[in-house]
């Protein structure tokens with residue numbers, strides 16, 4: 001369905017401040033791996049990084065290139081290149097009907113109404129859900145809403161799909177099914193999560209802590225170190241960092 005599945009992320013010296021507070025601090029994240037993970041605890045800056053990489057937020061400094069596209073500068077090319085799946089489908093879904101929701105991103109990419117409608121139908125067919133076409137989104141379960149978001153993003157044929165903990169709160173079969181759909185789509189993935197279990201299948205994982213990349217490498221040793229550190233922190237009584 002897609003071109004070669006690689007993430008092709010080249011992010012150098014990325015900094016982000018909000019009202020004088022540093023949220024991301026000199027992030028270097030460069031990789032051509034197909035499946036990239038970013039692990040970090042609550043408040044470490046994961047969602048901010050996801051939004052910057054997807055071009056939704058302009059960083060205070062630094063450069064982000066995805067497949068050679070300068071994401072902050074070239075919005076039109078960014079829309080063709082990067083997709084983002086949010087944790088909460090309610091933050092993504094705008095339209096009352098499934099087919100309208102899927103066609104929306106395609107219209108944003110400049111497709112005619114007819115062509116967007118055709119591509120939306122093809123995407124529903126590909127997922128075996130043609131019968132959802134005129135279904136009201138409000139009547140879908142949370143897992144089904146996640147699937148609508150996934151279809152809407154994949155219909156845009158991004159080369160990199162950023163997953164900002166989209167499977168949190170879903171039951172195990174639903175998570176496995178959605179993960180299998182992503183495998184079939186053969187798109188480069190950047191999976192962001194606080195849960196090491198989500199990232200075990202990645203080719204390379206970056207550890208984000210208080211806005212900085214503190215380690216990166218193959219998933220098994222890195223996630224083991226992360227888990228050990230999270231358990232150590234969990235054993236402490238200090239929760240002051242949650243007051244952030």
Ligand SMILES: Nc1ncnc2c1ncn2[C@@H]1O[C@H](COP(=O)(O)OP(=O)(O)OP(=O)(O)O)[C@@H](O)[C@H]1O
Nearest residue numbers: 018023040041042043044045046047048049194244
């Ligand atoms: N628009 C904003 N204005 C002010 N502070 C912000 C803004 N966005 C994020 N932050 C702060 O930046 C820090 C990182 O937030 P972010 O949502 O990126 O972290 P996260 O790792 O995704 O957290 P979680 O796992 O809890 O969702 C937090 O302390 C948050 O309060």
